[in-house]
Amino acid sequence: MSVVFVKKFLGLACVTSVLMSSAFAFEFEQDAALFSVEKIDQAMKRFVKAPHPMASFEQKKYTQELRANLSREGWDVQVQKFKTKIPNTASEKLGGKDKKATPVKEVEGENLIALSKGSDRCLVLIGGHYDTKPYANMKFVGANDGGSSTAAMLELARVVSVLRKAEASNRTVSNDAGRFLDCTVGLAFFDGEEATLADWNDGERLLGVQDNIHGSRAFAANLEKQFDGIAYKGLPIKALLIIDMIGHKEQNLFITRGSNSQLAQKLLAQRSTTKITSVNLLIEDDHLPFAQLGVPFVHIIDWTNLAEWHTANDTLDIISNKNIADFGDLLVRFLKQRR
Template identity: 25%
Template sequence: MYLACALSLIIATSCGANSKKSTTVAENIQTVKAPDFDADSAYQYVNAQVAFGPRVLNTPQHVACGNYLAAKLEEFGAKVTNQYADLLRYDGVILKARNIIGSYKPENKKRVLLFAHWDTRPWADNDPNEQNHHTPILGANDGASGVGVLLEIARLLGQQQPELGVDIIFFDAEDYGAPQFYNGEHKEEYWCLGTQYWARNPHVQGYNARFGILLDMVGGKNATFYKEGYSEKYAKDVNDKVWKKANEMGYGRFFIDKEGSPVTDDHLFINRLAGIPSIDIIPTDEGSELSSFGSFWHTVNDTMDIIDRSTLKAVGQTVLEVIYNEK
């Protein structure tokens, strides 16, 4: 009886010591609680962009939406830089482009880059109905969703900033790759024109960031995000960090821990031209016969009907947790 009690006491004391040690270690590696991402707010920012109509360059709708985006960033406390440029479309048409940059803690050398494109495709060239191929798309998902998530992040940054400086860039003229009905040569560099321009002419001389995260088409219902191929090539550690955080937070049904196909997107030129390791959070729809990005991709059906707050929440909260825990 005495021996049993003594052993129980030793075990209890030992467990208590281990528990205390574990608590101390846990306290030392405790994560920072990021602000709560408001999916309703992000949804409204998506809807506000769509309300302007297609954001096709060289149109009044494009100018008006650009003014709205710059004003929101300024309202949310960012130092705003507008980068205007004349860019050549695949067929030689001059595009009046505008990259919109919002910087937080611009004096901090330790930085993170978050970006999305805000223009919309001028042709619904993937639409099943050939009569729609020359119709501009509304781009609720393809364009507005990534910008909407970043506007909500900007709002939260204005209230509580992380340790690092953050730059949010809305790139223009991303979706101007030659349409499917074009009979000439289709080149990779026809896409992401605003990003290529910024990568060669950054808003701050010698600009650098620890890493970059691109959000593209991040609002679709039942979206699944695989680790995009170029992201794995150029920034595998960033991919791993983001997907691990997403799964820790219970967003594993959105963030699938498998490698997907490489996609020519803004992050590719940030990696190649600017040398900033960057990833692309972009959906892969293995069940769609029309496109791996979903049946509504580059069609007239890319409307608010396909935007889901739960997808916006999963992406937005994950990105917040990553940047607020970056030291």
């Protein structure tokens, strides 16, 4: 074998090795940019470990865990503390035994806001609540109602980080400028969506206090009005997706009334195996404070599988991690579209 031939052979082998390594790396990145059923399962199991209503010790502990997890994925994470008034169930007026307790008390809630910086001056927000409804005589862990959206958002944080790293390394750079993903992506974990009393409007009816969507109201109250729209930290919000109760094994998702039609159509175009439709149904949820400001939003919720809603049966038994993963992949496809 001649020296020249050996050099050519070794050169070809090196090129082949590099190409194979690049192909393997690309394939690995593509797989890593899909939602992991296993990771969703882990997130769900942590969420239902114990009830964690707003202002509880368990909620504050969980907030710190979420913050650490998101920071590990490279997100800029901030805890937004806020004061709010809720019904005081210890008071005699509300059936409690404390004669000195006032019917209304002030508590501190905590929103968790995570940002992944994009190249364009805009913001796409995905939000949902991470508190569980408080019950004195029932262990309510909110697997679907709170847990499913939280798990989806945590996994979205990982996937977006994978996409950011891949594009930074020039291996999967998109030529399609102006995508939602080119904006800064924000994840808003809202505290205190759940009402303290049994019914959503009991606080207002009995005490004149709005007892719901505490965290999203506090967040929206601090947004900025700019010439190019409502903004957070100077970034105009181009899209807001509020997700709630998305993980039922019989998943049937609704895009509710008031949602931005253009954003809704872009989502529906990516639905694949996820059952999701637009319906003329008005539901009160964390999107309301933003709707009042004129922020373009889409509200997504399953409002058909309600047998376990606000009962002790809202546990992992009714959850499909695969359904959550499929929905999460839909969100990723949405983010890759032109805005």
